[in-house]
Amino acid sequence: MLSSALHIPKIALATTFHFKKSMASSLGVASWVILGLVMVLATSTTNVEARAFFVFGDSLVDNGNNNYLATTARADSPPYGIDYPTHRPTGRFSNGLNIPDLISQQIGSESTLPYLSPQLTGQRLLVGANFASAGIGILNDTGVQFINIIRMFRQLDYFEEYQRRVTALIGAQRTKQLVNGALVLITVGGNDFVNNYYLVPYSARSRQYPLPNYVKYLISEYKKILSRLYDLGARRVLVTGTGPLGCVPAELAMRSRNGECSAELQRAAALYNPQLAQMLQQLNNKYGSDIFIAANTQQSHTDFITNPQAYGFTTSKIACCGQGPYNGLGLCTVASNLCPNRDVYAFWDPFHPSERANRLIVRQILNGNSRYMNPMNLSTILALDSMT
Ligand SMILES: *[C@@H]1O[C@H](CO)[C@@H](O)[C@H](O)[C@H]1NC(C)=O
Numbered sequence: 001m002l003s004s005a006l007h008i009p010k011i012a013l014a015t016t017f018h019f020k021k022s023m024a025s026s027l028g029v030a031s032w033v034i035l036g037l038v039m040v041l042a043t044s045t046t047n048v049e050a051r052a053f054f055v056f057g058d059s060l061v062d063n064g065n066n067n068y069l070a071t072t073a074r075a076d077s078p079p080y081g082i083d084y085p086t087h088r089p090t091g092r093f094s095n096g097l098n099i100p101d102l103i104s105q106q107i108g109s110e111s112t113l114p115y116l117s118p119q120l121t122g123q124r125l126l127v128g129a130n131f132a133s134a135g136i137g138i139l140n141d142t143g144v145q146f147i148n149i150i151r152m153f154r155q156l157d158y159f160e161e162y163q164r165r166v167t168a169l170i171g172a173q174r175t176k177q178l179v180n181g182a183l184v185l186i187t188v189g190g191n192d193f194v195n196n197y198y199l200v201p202y203s204a205r206s207r208q209y210p211l212p213n214y215v216k217y218l219i220s221e222y223k224k225i226l227s228r229l230y231d232l233g234a235r236r237v238l239v240t241g242t243g244p245l246g247c248v249p250a251e252l253a254m255r256s257r258n259g260e261c262s263a264e265l266q267r268a269a270a271l272y273n274p275q276l277a278q279m280l281q282q283l284n285n286k287y288g289s290d291i292f293i294a295a296n297t298q299q300s301h302t303d304f305i306t307n308p309q310a311y312g313f314t315t316s317k318i319a320c321c322g323q324g325p326y327n328g329l330g331l332c333t334v335a336s337n338l339c340p341n342r343d344v345y346a347f348w349d350p351f352h353p354s355e356r357a358n359r360l361i362v363r364q365i366l367n368g369n370s371r372y373m374n375p376m377n378l379s380t381i382l383a384l385d386s387m388t
């Protein structure tokens with residue numbers, strides 16, 4: 001069912017497996033024999049790259065592209081990155097690792113570099129690339145206030161450019177295999193509500209469309225983006241829905257009187273997410289394969305928002321870093337309130353989950369049942385693709 005490109009990860013996985021086995025038995029008498037075998041295997045597969053990973057979308061998955069742009073949507077100064085391995089800001093909108101980093105760990109790769117990073121050259125290109133840019137949405141007019149950001153159509157243009165660069169490196173056929181065999185993550189849509197429709201009262205879009213029609217318009221535009229991604233060779237694409245938009249500290253600060261989630265934004269998420277899942281199903285039917293995998297991040301977020309204590313959080317309403325009610329106003333900067341222990345906060349800043357919350361979300365992406373992942377979870381995908 002899947003293309004032959006998927007033989008590549010199988011070989012890579014087999015190599016990893018033998019390495020592990022050799023380590024486990026390294027105390028044994030015959031260990032040198034196995035080690036020799038491993039070296040033969042490793043040498044024979046050094047030309048074969050591990051599964052590549054491509055990331056598209058907004059600040060929830062940006063690994064630092066905006067550092068290279070003249071934009072106000074950036075996370076390249078402290079205290080961002082305070083719990084990152086280097087303890088320095090990287091452009092990730094997190095205290096530490098973000099969702100793409102944690103997925104990279106699961107597929108056994110290093111984190112993807114931002115596409116605009118000057119370090120993304122040569123063999124590093126084969127790991128994949130991160131095209132995401134904080135502030136963007138499905139629509140071109142989302143995030144206009146951030147000025148210079150990489151909108152979705154441009155991220156896809158860059159993906160084409162990436163493929164030309166890799167072709168120059170390893171040839172057209174292997175590039176196609178690399179892209180077809182890759183895992184893709186796309187996270188976009190939240191900003192089309194918070195940084196467009198609901199950015200200001202009587203926004204242009206809200207005068208143009210009642211909410212249900214706006215959601216339909218978003219879904220139809222998103223469908224075009226995903227079709228182009230397919231045309232560019234993507235064959236396994238994790239598509240996250242929006243979180244519970246009305247419950248983030250920023251919206252509690254701006255819209256909530258007594259700490260309840262904003263009903264209007266919750267209504268938006270409740271309309272959007274099921275239609276997104278439905279649209280993905282339509283695309284899969286059209287392509288006759290499970291290309292697009294819906295990740296119900298609204299559900300995984302809602303789990304720890306409704307019962308933070310059950311997940312080890314002391315609060316899911318107050319951001320760790322920020323100011324004003326719920327630490328939900330303005331930006332997270334060195335002048336903001338900063339909590340001592342980021343692990344007990346579901347939200348790092350007014351909009352973005354903490355690393356620990358990201359871990360819970362990725363755990364559901366990996367192992368969640370059909371309430372979280374449709375038509376299957378990432379463990380199943382990884383197992384399937386390694387057998388094909
Ligand atoms: C966004 O802008 C690009 C470039 O101008 C254009 O090709 C694309 O159709 C636009 N998308 C939408 C949804 O208007």
Ligand SMILES: *[C@@H]1O[C@H](CO)[C@@H](O)[C@H](O)[C@H]1NC(C)=O
Binds near residue numbers: 366376377380
């Ligand atoms: C998801 O992943 C786990 C493996 O970690 C598996 O046991 C489980 O059955 C999967 N769930 C579904 C619904 O596919």
